[in-house]
Amino acid sequence: MSGKRVTVVGASGLGCEFALAAQAAGFEVTLVDEHPQTLKNMSFDAPYFYGSGLPASLSDETAVFDNVLSSNEQLLECVENEVDVKIGVVAWGAFQNSANSLHIGTPKIGLVSREGNELVEYDHLVLATGSRDFVPSFKGWDLPGVLGGKAGQKLLGAYQCFSGTNCLILGTTTLAVDFAKAALTRGISIAGFVEPSLEFKAGADDLQWAAAQNIPVFYDSVILKADGTDKVSSATITLLDGSQARDIACDTVCVAIAVLPNIELPAAMGCSLKFSEELPAWTPSLDDHSQTSLPGVYWLSEFSDGGNQVPRILSAISGETGNAGVILSSRESATEQADYIGLWVQKLNELGGTDVVLCQCESVTRGEFLDLQPPRYLGAGLRAPHVAVTGGETGPKINQDMTKRMTRVGMGHCQGKRCRDEAAILLSQRYGVPLRDIKPSSYRFPVRPIDMSLIAAEDDDYDTREKWPHWMHEEIVPESGSGGKR
Secondary structure: OOOOEEEEEOOOHHHHHHHHHHHHOOOEEEEEEOOOOOHHHHOOOOOOOOOOOOOHHHHOHHHHHHHHHHHOHHHHHHHHOOOEEEEOOEEEEEEOOEOOEOOOOOOEEEEEEOOEEEEEEOOEEEEOOOEEEEOOOOEOOOOOOEEEHHHHHHHHHHHOOOOOOEEEEEOOOHHHHHHHHHHHHOOOEEEEEEOOOOOOOOOHHHHHHHHHOOOOEEOOEEEEEEEEOOOEEEEEEEEOOOOOEEEEEOOEEEEOOEEEEOOHHHHHHOOOEEEEOOOOEEEEOOOOOOEOOOOOEEEOOOOOOEOOHHHHHHHHHOOOOOOOOOOEOOOHHHOOHHHHHHHHHHHHHHHHOOOOEEEOOOOEEHHHHHOOOOOHHHOHHHOOOOOOEEOOOOOOEEEHHHHHHHHOOOOOOOOOOOOHHHHHHHHHHHHOOOHHHEEOOOOOOOOOOOOHHHHOOOOOOHHHHHHOOOOOOOOOOOOOOOOOOO
């Protein structure tokens, strides 16, 4: 695809780096980022798991805007270099001509802000959509004060709004340590790290740092529940063998187990996906220049299998050929992530029980989901036993769209961001089906929970507004009075 108009979605480090490089190469670059988010959008836990305890100071939009912009030096550099920067803007959908949609013409991306919606034409689309929190369920995880590691870092750094004073951290990953360091610099005490294995995952240096800060590490343990009424007041953790439980005083529980890639936009656009065993998650299938299966659409991510992503994509949109100096990355930090996530889900399920709510939006428990029980409002008389597994020549498979429709897990206002990954892992562990054989539930536009009035047409034409109930069956007389048929 030729042309000079480049739209970059995501002002992460990689997104800003590419925007600057493309601007320097003579492209017309638009950089879009959804932060700063409104308090309403943050309450939907997209893209991070903020939880229900967001501080009221986030409603001061002017202060939040200044904090978010000033905290991102690369974004400020983009502004200084005349990149068309759009912040606080959600990329809710992107469209190209396809077999079922031949009227799009020039590819477009839908952008919505507080002011309204616009469809922006592009020649090249670079998706630097970043990552999201993985937060498995446990009793009390819906209390104000429970949040994800990415959300915690964003609140502490960019938004500079954090209401907790004493935090218990789940996990000993690099994400967990980075959050702990940021929290300590702002006067927030750390009640400890909870780790289900006997290894400090972030490494020996970070373990030494934690010891120097007198932060306890509770090995061979997981959280049993978060306690409190209107907010977290303490947490109960337990050894994996269930032999000992202890209460930890805290007002915040930060879940810093793992992050997973944000793929809603490329998936909803129709990009081909492949399963990454080590994450474990689905990611777009890419060629040597990080181009997806859709022409002119590229994926720029820390989760990519290759290095040198910025020059590779830049060479592709500039019309150059060759492999652009591809350097494969081993992603050492992610090699054990799948096992680590699986361990957390398994032990939380074993020790916490099946009556724990898995899907907060629809109030569906783990047991109801795994037994494929229909929603409670249907009544007991309409329920029948089912299993999630289907067979065939290639072996057993599970379709997550089917389980979603039968149980409503993943159908709520968060669009499955809180529960879809844990739901797939629970199915895998229950039925012995590899995660790669569990077809993920589909994504739909808009990929963020936004007011439909913002993206609706201002008005319908006469025929649609007045005659739509019978336009397939009756003669339609246009407003001008001239005859015609449809």
